[in-house]
Amino acid sequence: MTNFSPEKAIKTTGEAGNNILKTGISYNVYLNNNFDTKADYGNYINEVTKSNKIYTKEAINNMSQEEINANKKAIEYQSKTIGIPTNKQAADAGMVFVNSYSRADGTKVKSYYRARPD
Secondary structure, three states, X not given: OEEOOHHHHOXXXXXXXXXXXXXXXXXXXXXXXXXXXXXXXXXXXEOOOOEOEEOOHHHHHOOOHHHHHHHHHHHHHHHHHOOOOOHHHHHHOOOEEEOOEEOOOOOEEOOEEEOOOO
């Protein structure tokens, strides 16, 4: 496994042909195929959310417009650094699946993947 480094992973997405999905996420971000299932993402932190939560294509696809709007910058950051994996790619990369749950205050949290800490 190669080690993940945000400095090395950031890729630029050109403006030309950057079509926008109805959700406001660009096709280039969503279809970005730079996710490496062999890399070690143990030290990955999304600098927007300050967490190790991973947005998968399926999770993005199932978001409401309100959720897309709230998470757009974090999704775009992840796309530029490690890419947007499918659920299978996230599992193959050794990421941890967190089942949905309810917080003590009653807030429901959807299931998601997170980077496995080193």
